[in-house]
Amino acid sequence: MKLIITSILSLTIGFSCLAQNKNNKTTNALKNETATTIQSGYDEYKKIALSIWDYAELGYKEDRSSTLLQTTLKDNGFTVEAGVAGIPTAFVATYGSGLPVIGILAEYDALPGLSQDNSPIKTANANTTSGHACGHHLFGTGSVAAGIAIKKLLESGKLKGTIKVFGCPAEEGGSGKVYMVREGLFNNVDVVLHWHPSDDNLVSNSSSLANISAKFRFYGIASHAAGSPEKGRSALDAVEAMDHMVNMMREHVPQETRIHYVITNGGKAPNVVPEFAEVYYYVRHPEKTVVVSTFDRIKKAAEGAALGTETKMDYEIIGGAHDLLINKTLAANMQINLEKVGGVKYTDDEIIFAQKIQSTFTDKYDPINSVAIVKPLSIAKTLGSTDVGDVSYAIPTVGLRAATWVAGTSAHSWQAVASGGTEIGIKGMMVASKTLAFTAIDLFTNPELIIKAKEEFIQTKGDYKYKALLGDRKPALNYRD
Structure with missing residues (x-):
């Protein structure tokens, strides 16, 4: 009898492993297909990102930037609801039906007083006094690219569920996402994905202020x-x-x-x-x-x-x-996908550009190492703030940083504006876009991942009752005036 039971267990485990291997092969095939899809749109997404970089519109004033992203999504089959949460430049783009519902955040506001062209020498852009010193032109475009790639898989029947792209204005001090959370726009979403430009590649595994x-x-x-x-x-x-x-x-x-x-x-x-x-x-x-x-x-x-x-x-x-709630379940999954995508490689001309940028720093940096590798998953001290924090109190959330700037570049600097206006920025954006899409594929194909993420979310949040720190005020649409 013992021999028979052991044999049955062995067969069960064997069939389970076969099913898992088959699922892994299917998932990997979808990821490879998606990487090709996103990369094939390189020139189009580059054009969109650099257009938004050139617009350099401030928070709640991102009329052309928001319109361009909305039009891109509409042209690719999304239904777009504009002007949500009382914000003219906020939107929600949706494709598909049913569960799961996966959301991707997109930002596109610039910073005042940081005008810079795309050269490695401090030179103001003659067309604007503002600049994308936090890389949100890349953030918005890369997220839209990931959303469109997932939409194509849903359209072909290779995935089932719903993809949403959230157009989030005024992250720089305007707290745009807070109003969107307060409006309940994330209530029926299972998981939210996001990313941010940086000078290295890593999954966000630490909170914010x-x-x-x-x-x-x-x-x-x-x-x-x-x-x-x-x-x-x-x-x-x-x-x-x-x-x-x-x-x-x-x-x-x-x-x-x-x-x-x-x-x-x-x-x-x-x-x-x-x-x-x-x-x-x-x-x-x-x-x-x-x-x-x-x-x-x-x-x-x-x-x-x-x-x-x-x-x-x-x-x-x-x-x-709010501070950012970390979801270790999702972070571990995104880490695997970021490592699968890998870092970026600079051309000889880009290395020269990087070295010129780095000559303006007080510290010394290697121009290529940090952008070529993916950092291991670890907890690092974060001293910035983000309204993604409020989203993370509404729904399980995970994000990454991708190297869109020369190593050693700090956000909110002219060097970040310059790097973001070149191929260096676009290459990093593609890393982020692919990683977001790969993570979304795992969420669509592995219900257990969502279940574990939600269980962790409930445990981490505890009995805290969310209340917006900005109170019940209406969006501060003129806060930059």
Whole structure:
């Protein structure tokens, strides 16, 4: 009897292994097909990405960029709902029906004051004062390319389910995704995928900083600064008093806290006591509760500054983002796919370009190693913030970074703008697009992966009840004005 049972078990395991091997061969074939599909669109996607790079539109002003991506998706059979969540440049593009529902995030906003052409020398772009110093022109285009590749597999019947591409404006301080989460646009999605330009290739396996941003506005009394200064009450004095108090407060906050600000309006002429002044603040910390409590203290500094200068103060919360929930189940899967895709190779001319860019850095870097390899899955300290964090509190989420910039390049720099406007940026974008598509294929073909990801999501989130850190305000569509 024991021999018979052992034989049955052996046969069962054998059939299971055969089925698994067959499934792996099918999945690999789909991935190879998809890699070819995405690569065949290289010239088209390059044109789209560089068009958006040239537009360099700021948050909530990305009219041409959003329209171009929407048109591309429509031309490829997607149904597009535009102007979602009360944001004219936000959209959701959908193809397919039924489960699973896989979402891919796309961004496309630029940064102010970072105009740069695509040369390795600091040279402003004559057509714009803004620049894609965070590579969102690549982010948006690469995500759309992945979505279209999956759509083709759904259309041919090789996959079953639904693919959604979420057009997400104003990641840079505008918290566009927060409004989309708040609107419930991700409620029926099983897993969300995303990526971000970088100077290396790795799967995101560490959290981000939660943040709140706000503009503090002070109202005083104008007067002649020399003839009747006693009649004036300076709004600029109030801003400076607030800034001084907040800067002293830095000694008395948790060490991981980040507070930064710019004076966006300090008056118009030195001989006029400013009747209006404005300062724009960010506060960040790994824990959202600390962000809230620190922001409350900053508000008190603003109130004290107004009291001490006999001015009036109000403030407007501009943005707020949660920290990023990591899903190890999804990260491990995406790591396998990123390693399958691999890094990028530079031509001799691109190596020369990279070396020229690197000559502007204070540190020394190898121009090719970090972009050619895929880093192992590990937990690294992250000091940035992203509104993807709010998505990760709504649905299991995973992302990667792909080398679209020369090694050593920091985001929000002219060097990032320059690299992103060349083949270096496009090559990295294709790595990301293929990795997103490969991961999506695994999710469509392996229901168990989604189940495990959701179980981990529920456990990690715990009993926390999501609430947007920016409150119930409407989208700050003019926050860049």
